[in-house]
Amino acid sequence: xxxxxxxxxxxxxxxxxxxxxxxxxxxxxxxxxxxxxxxxxxxxxxxxxxxxxxxxxxxxxxxxxxxxxxxxxxxxxxxxxxxxxxxxxxxxxxxxxxxxxxxxxxxxxxxxxxxxxxxxxxxxxxxxxxxxxxxxxxxxxxxxxxxxxxxxxxxxxxxxxxxxxxxxxxxxxxxxxxxxxxxxxxxxxxxxxx
Numbered sequence: 764x765x766x767x768x769x770x771x772x773x774x775x776x777x778x779x780x781x782x783x784x785x786x787x788x789x790x791x792x793x794x795x796x797x798x799x800x801x802x803x804x805x806x807x808x809x810x811x812x813x814x815x816x817x818x819x820x821x822x823x824x825x826x827x828x829x830x831x832x833x834x835x836x837x838x839x840x841x842x843x844x845x846x847x848x849x850x851x852x853x854x855x856x857x858x859x860x861x862x863x864x865x866x867x868x869x870x871x872x873x874x875x876x877x878x879x880x881x882x883x884x885x886x887x888x889x890x891x892x893x894x895x896x897x898x899x900x901x902x903x904x905x906x907x908x909x910x911x912x913x914x915x916x917x918x919x920x921x922x923x924x925x926x927x928x929x930x931x932x933x934x935x936x937x938x939x940x941x942x943x944x945x946x947x948x949x950x951x952x953x954x955x956x957x
Contacts, residue, residue: 766847768848769841769875771924772955773855773866774883775913777893779937779945782851783883796955797847803866804853806837823857827864830857834866838874848953851875855920856881856913863916867924877930881949882921887911889939 774780784800791798808819810833816822822830830954841851854866867875885893887910918934925932934953 768821769877770848770879770881771851771853771867771872771875771930772881772883773853773917773921773924775854775890775910775917777890778885780883781852781892781943783935783945783949784852784881786942787949788850790950791848791947791955794955798871799846800850800851800852801844801845802835802842802852803834803837803841806840807833810836812876818917823859827859827861830859830880831866831868834868834871838871842874847884851877855917855924858913865920867920869927872924872928877924877928879932879933879952880921880924880928881933881935881952882917883935883937883939883945883949884914884917884934885913885939890914907917929941 770784772780772784781800781802788798788800803855803874804822807822808865809829810817811819811822811825814829822833825833841849856863856866858864887907890910891907921932921934924930933949935945935952937946
């Protein structure tokens, strides 16, 4: 397998995306693969912290041009990683005061050069329930229709990301208490096992 293969995994907050890709990377490491998970938002926050921001939620309140600069710098750093498999944990869009902003604009995708783009999704009711339980982040109040719209937008961004890069695309369903099944689906789509 080529060095530096990147799998970009996106999904709404509350779908369990980070859990699924972290579990997948752990399983791959146990099988002898050099697999890591990096979070695009964490790379962005490292840069934003230099600008004086103190928490990640402040980033989405920045003007779009500043968010784009943070995305590009994060993508540059991630593109330099030489691991066998790099899972890039991200969101396909960011809600800003100016509207939805792509989490993976074309120039960011071109830097990342993903071989596969993955959408981790879950039923709307489960997403909302998980978000309510997550005390680690401040979320604006939301209604079911907004989550449904965001899920639809995520699917559309998945198609655009795959079409513009030539990457394969995969949808993984992460149902409540069934993350093992989602991990198996993701691992099966990577085509790494004999």
